Amino acid sequence: MSAENPDFIRSTSAAYDIIADDYAEQCADWAGIHTFDRALISGFAELVKERGREPVADVGSGPGAVTARLHALGVPVFGIDVSSRMVAMARRNxxxxxxxxxxxxxxxxxxxxxxxxxxxxxxxxVPDEQLPGVFAEFRRVLAPGGYLLLAFQYDEETDHLHLDERFGHAISLDYYWRPPEKVVELLTGAGLQLHSRTVREPQGQERYRKAYLLARKDG
Structure with missing residues (x-):
């Protein structure tokens, strides 16, 4: 990871390097992904396949379960992650x-x-001030008509959570919670058009609501 990356990228990378093994035990298996998430990912795969054989990037691919599922669904896909240990694990898996x-x-x-x-x-x-640039970068690399599928947790009571510990390891990791309406505003500001939005309530031991946004680059 280049020293030119923003501080939040370096701290996020370092945190996931530390917790990679424990995180993978929890999140490495497709069957462990919530049924609703699996359905949306499968629908996303069908949409991008209708476009042809352009590649798809799984950004924040972690141990690679979603990347592998998209591949199994016939999508030409590759994974990108800030954590070198996560990438090594995904390559091994x-x-x-x-x-x-x-x-x-x-x-x-x-x-x-x-x-x-x-x-x-x-x-x-990603901190609020950095998110418009991230969405502009997504738009840049998408082909005209290409799709962006976002999923994120949010909490109406707070907009920020900082963890000094996870899985028993000392880390420094920040989470930024935003309502779907705010994210839609940033997406459209970056030149991406909203296709659909869905929100689901916490299930089981989940603490936060989850939002799913599908956007498209015009063209």
Whole structure:
């Protein structure tokens, strides 16, 4: 990870490097992903396949479960994550797929080349002032007509959570909660058009509501 990356990228990368093994035990399996999330990911796969064979980036791919599922659904996909340990784990779990270390603030991709971007529970670590730039970067790399699928938690009581510990490890990790309306405003400000939005209530041991936004680059 380059020293030119913003501070939040470096701290997020360091935190996930530390908790990678524990996080993967919890999140590495497709069956462990909530049924509603799985349905939306499958629908996203069908939409991008209708466009042809343009590649899709799973941004914040973690241990690679979603990347692998999109591949199984016939999507030409690769994963990007800020954590080198997460990338190493994803490569080990799914050697047939491509994963690399990268930052959503500056994607090492040509303009207009992606048929889709899946960013599931990854923009939650991006501070408010950085998010417009991230969405502009997503728009830059999407082909005209390409889709962006976002998923994120939010809490109406607070807009920020800082963790000094997770899975028993000392870390420094920030979470930014935003209502869907605010994220839609930022997406449209970046030149992406809202296709659909869905919100679901917490289930089981979940603490926060979850929002799903599907947006599209005009063209």
């Amino acid at each position: 799914h050697p047939e797929l491509r994963f690399h270390v990268g930052s959503m603030t500056s994607l090492d991709l040509p303009d207009g080349t992606l048929g889709g971007i899946a960013a599931l529970y990854s923009v939650i670590h």
